[in-house]
Amino acid sequence: MSSASAAPQKYQLFIDGQFVDSESGKTFKTPNPATGDTLAEVAEADKADIDKAVGAARRAFEGKWSKLSARDRGRLLYKLSQLIEQHSADLAALETADNGKPIKESLYVDLPQVVENFEYFAGWATKIEGETIPVPGKMFNYTLREPIGVCGQIIPWNFPLLMAAWKLAPALAAGNTVVLKPAEQTPVGAMELAKLIQEAGFPEGVVNIVPGYGETAGAALASHPGIDKIAFTGSTEVGKLIAKSAADNLTKVSLELGGKAPNIVFADSDIEQAVAGAMMGIFYNQGQVCCAGSRLFVEESVKDEFLGKLSDKAGKIAVGDPMNKSTQMGPQVSEEQLNRIKGYVDIAREEGATVVAGGATPQLEGAFQKGYFFSPTIFAEVKNSMRVAQEEIFGPVVSVISFKDEDDLIKQANDTIYGLSAGIWTKDITRAHRFAKEIKAGVIWINTYNMFNAASPFGGYKQSGYGREMGRHALDLYTQVKSVWVDLSGRPIGWFGK
Numbered sequence: 001m002s003s004a005s006a007a008p009q010k011y012q013l014f015i016d017g018q019f020v021d022s023e024s025g026k027t028f029k030t031p032n033p034a035t036g037d038t039l040a041e042v043a044e045a046d047k048a049d050i051d052k053a054v055g056a057a058r059r060a061f062e063g064k065w066s067k068l069s070a071r072d073r074g075r076l077l078y079k080l081s082q083l084i085e086q087h088s089a090d091l092a093a094l095e096t097a098d099n100g101k102p103i104k105e106s107l108y109v110d111l112p113q114v115v116e117n118f119e120y121f122a123g124w125a126t127k128i129e130g131e132t133i134p135v136p137g138k139m140f141n142y143t144l145r146e147p148i149g150v151c152g153q154i155i156p157w158n159f160p161l162l163m164a165a166w167k168l169a170p171a172l173a174a175g176n177t178v179v180l181k182p183a184e185q186t187p188v189g190a191m192e193l194a195k196l197i198q199e200a201g202f203p204e205g206v207v208n209i210v211p212g213y214g215e216t217a218g219a220a221l222a223s224h225p226g227i228d229k230i231a232f233t234g235s236t237e238v239g240k241l242i243a244k245s246a247a248d249n250l251t252k253v254s255l256e257l258g259g260k261a262p263n264i265v266f267a268d269s270d271i272e273q274a275v276a277g278a279m280m281g282i283f284y285n286q287g288q289v290c291c292a293g294s295r296l297f298v299e300e301s302v303k304d305e306f307l308g309k310l311s312d313k314a315g316k317i318a319v320g321d322p323m324n325k326s327t328q329m330g331p332q333v334s335e336e337q338l339n340r341i342k343g344y345v346d347i348a349r350e351e352g353a354t355v356v357a358g359g360a361t362p363q364l365e366g367a368f369q370k371g372y373f374f375s376p377t378i379f380a381e382v383k384n385s386m387r388v389a390q391e392e393i394f395g396p397v398v399s400v401i402s403f404k405d406e407d408d409l410i411k412q413a414n415d416t417i418y419g420l421s422a423g424i425w426t427k428d429i430t431r432a433h434r435f436a437k438e439i440k441a442g443v444i445w446i447n448t449y450n451m452f453n454a455a456s457p458f459g460g461y462k463q464s465g466y467g468r469e470m471g472r473h474a475l476d477l478y479t480q481v482k483s484v485w486v487d488l489s490g491r492p493i494g495w496f497g498k
């Protein structure tokens with residue numbers, strides 16, 4: 001296991017069980033977003049490497065992997081989960097160095113959830129079953145639930161290792177083989193994971209990991225005729241490109257895309273709890289969360305009190321060195337993202353919103369002056385129709401919108417192209433459950449936010465995507481159903497036999 005503080009690490013592609021250079025010999029550098037220094041130099045996959053990886057995954061799918069028992073597949077996944085747990089401290093440090101998230105989050109949230117996902121799906125390997133169907137007559141009908149085949153998986157940079165776990169664990173539990181492309185901004189965790197996959201003893205070619213750019217490696221993978229399924233997590237814009245290129249081969253697709261979640265505070269809520277929930281909703285992981293509560297609806301009668309408390313707390317967030325255990329917010333992942341966020345601050349001002357907290361880069365010392373930091377930011381006086389309330393910013397930036405009554409609120413909350421998640425803060429349980437039913441989103445949090453568990457499904461309505469990851473629902477994405485009919489009568493069938 002490599003250390004986060006050492007000189008730039010070098011990583012190769014992981015194809016057919018081996019670490020290899022890219023066919024072109026090209027590499028790319030990935031910076032540490034806290035300082036801008038190079039963290040690692042990584043082999044850059046392109047079409048030729050994707051071809052090789054897909055070929056290896058196909059051979060593994062038709063060869064050793066399909067001959068392994070479900071129990072052995074589960075044991076390999078469980079072994080992997082244990083190896084990850086053993087290396088958690090190093091993996092968390094590397095994840096923080098690569099992505100910028102505070103070490104407290106990598107170590108105590110991301111890594112435990114990575115372990116949990118592999119553990120959970122390890123258990124599923126032996127429990128994927130078909131059914132018997134009560135068809136009429138002297139017929140026996142049953143179903144076989146089979147793996148789909150070779151799966152391409154493209155993941156984003158906001159939770160690099162966790163997204164790899166969400167994708168790999170169910171796919172492998174169900175007996176598929178995989179070509180995984182990590183995001184170019186954060187390839188390190190996946191390459192470290194490749195070492196553990198090799199150590200766990202997965203047959204060669206079952207998992208192939210091919211870092212590279214989206215427009216080259218990603219596009220080559222999504223459009224490859226040799227894959228049976230493509231799973232993608234990322235922006236809605238790229239999700240549409242993936243769906244289009246998959247359409248040419250009718251490759252099966254699952255998408256987990258953007259969001260603009262309403263997080264709703266009613267006057268009857270516990271205001272302290274709601275303020276903490278609003279902070280968790282938007283500032284966690286520097287706001288780089290697809291289910292972030294970025295539209296904060298606050299009931300008019302408590303708006304001033306709520307906003308005062310929220311701004312006060314936002315101003316006290318410890319922003320700085322993500323390796324420091326007391327840091328609450330690290331840098332954004334890249335300069336590009338930082339500039340995008342700054343652009344939205346200008347847009348907010350032009351649209352007539354007011355910036356009541358943050359809105360600029362914080363003053364930091366030494367090496368961190370070159371990092372991609374941005375202060376926790378609150379826009380007030382926002383209308384739901386404004387761009388800052390409709391477009392996904394993907395940063396620590398929240399738009400506060402006030403509302404008067406529940407009908408108006410539901411209409412506004414649902415007035416978005418997205419539908420990934422929503423939160424509500426109220427002591428009125430009737431209202432809370434009514435809201436849960438009426439909001440068009442895949443995940444609802446009542447008096448809480450950002451809760452996840454490997455057993456609970458996650459995914460979007462509307463343009464937030466299709467398919468559900470985690471829980472038993474994830475197995476639907478990675479299996480297909482075969483219906484088998486057996487005659488029990490022993491007689492010729494129908495009128496042709498007469």
Ligand code: ADP
Pocket residue numbers: 154155156157181182183184212213214215217218219220222233234235236238239241242
């Ligand atoms: P973001 O805009 O947040 O960086 P993206 O949706 O661009 O998110 O990226 C998510 C993942 O999709 C990354 O692994 C990236 O390399 C990949 N990607 C980007 N563009 C394409 C594309 N045209 N085809 C396939 N994958 C892509």
